Amino acid sequence: MTETTSTQTRAEKLISFLIAGMAILAAVITTLQTYAAGKGNQAERLSSQYAIQAMQAKASGQTRVSHDRQGAYQAWYELDLQALGADLAGDTAAAARYRAVRDHIATLSPIFAAPYFDAASGFGPDMSRYESDVYVVESARLSEKFAAYNELGNAWDNRANTFIVHLTLLAVTLSLYGLSTTLRGFMRGVFIGLGTIIAAVVVLWALVVMALPIPSVSEEAINAYADGVGKAWYGDTSAAIADFDRALATQPGYANALYERGNAYYSNGDYQSALANYEAAQKAGRSDTNVGWNLGWTYYLVGRFDDAVDTDRRVLKQDPSLLGVRFNLALALSVRGDFSEAEAEYYKGVNEAVAEVTQAHEQGVQPPSSFWYYMDASAQDLENLLLELDGNAKPWSQVPNRGAITSDQAQLRNLATSMFHLLKDTTTALEFTGAAPNPNVTFTAGAFQFAQEELDSNGEFVRYNVAATFPSGINSMVILFDYSGATPGQSEIWKVYRNGYEDPTLRTIGSWGLLESGAGAKAITYAYSDLFIFASGEYTVELYIDSRLIQRGTFIVE
Helix, strand or coil: CCHHHHHHHHHHHHHHHHHHHHHHHHHHHHHHHHHHHHHHHHHHHHHHHHHHHHHHHHHHHHHHHHHHHHHHHHHHHHHHHHHHHHHHHCCHHHHHHHHHHHHHHCCCCHHHCCCCCCHHHCCCCCHHHHHHHHHHHHHHHHHHHHHHHHHHHHHHHHHHHHHHHHHHHHHHHHHHHHHHCCCCCHHHHHHHHHHHHHHHHHHHHHHHHHHCCCCCCCHHHHHHHHHHHHHHHCCCHHHHHHHHHHHHHHCCCCHHHHHHHHHHHHHCCCHHHHHHHHHHHHHCCCCCHHHHHHHHHHHHHCCCHHHHHHHHHHHHHHCCCCHHHHHHHHHHHHHHCCHHHHHHHHHHHHHHHHHHHHHHHHCCCCCCHHHHHHHHHHHHHHHHHHHHHCCCCCCCCCCCCHHHCCCCHHHHHHHHHHHHHHHHHHHHHHHHCCCCCCCCCCCEECCCEEEEEEECCCCCEEEEEEECEECCCCCEEEEEEEEECCCCCCEEEEEEEECCEECHHHCEEEECCCCCCEEEEEEEECCCCCCCCCCCEEEEEEEEECCEEEEEEEEEEC
């Protein structure tokens, strides 16, 4: 045997050994790929199962709650009123019959049992707690299991797909080794070397992939999280925080638990703790607009206006259609002193609102209820800011301390006042006309006075007793005002807010039927019923003419 023949024989043996090694490695990776794909498929099946169960739990629970509230409790309530009316009329026999039927209905649904309902309290059922027990906790648990197994399935699928890449590279390696058998000399060495480098990369890459952790599903953490969601739903935020603490102790970095714990702290008024949890939730992977929205708003409340502006802008970059964030950005710009930019953002938001309502009407649908909520809330935020600047913030206000506001407060007050009226006018016009407000309203009204009618022994009117504060138990109120610039037939809308929230039962809508100018008197009343009175609180009354806010005033019921 010559030296050349001997060298060729050794090279062929080496190539055979390398091919055999690659075949074994390919077999191992194929086994790992098959295992990973199987685990991924199993997790995806469980994920789909939990998604369906979560939707079923929520849909069936909401149906049950709606039936018990609108059916059973409404019937109970109406019979209770009938019994009370019969008592007032002196018909005790009828009252007894009404109560007998009422009490029978109370046996038909758990909504009438403790801890949801106590008839002696005079309040309706605790619907939030009932909803929590009926479907909120279970729906949250199943939704989290869906999310957890979906993440698990994605992780296994990614691993399986990576192994497929490895197998492809090993196929290339085997091809290079095979081709090297047809070559001699330097080129054979190049093909063997290149194949060996690829094989080494595959081995190292596979080891790294195997070392990477696969997400785990912690039933204990999910159950604690769902319990916390349920407690937060009915307002027991302290207990909810304890449940979220349990979830995070079991599974640190649980992003949803961090976010919901932030919401619970926020509800408790602990904004610094809320911020810490929102920021931690983002770092743990919750990069959605909900977290950013809450984070930006909380930055505003604690006086970190630069962070609020930056965060709101990032959220709007993710979703420019979020009208509430648009107005939050404008508000943060206002208190930061960027008045021109703030005004531009408010007008941009108003134009977007008009376009959204116009588009909805063209499609024959109504804007979602959230649209009206954010329009009203954005105006309320400006009013809260004005009250804080005046040193008259209300207990229900959410607003940064005026000590944190270093911008020119006179300019800020002027901007906030004009934007408040812009939002009020636009919201009312869009609701009642579907278009922007009429700019040519000449109606003006003087300051409101609030009064009770004084009647004589024959029930005849004697005088108006004007006051700012009234005793508990009243069921009607008269608003006195001077006005001018009226046109008969103009739309006339009165809205009444109690402690910052509108009472829709006191809203009145009509057409102006008085003279062009003079003195007006408007009654807002529960006098159609012997059962309802003004609850204690602070009431704000607003008058709109052709959708423009003309005047507003406040009275208090003790």
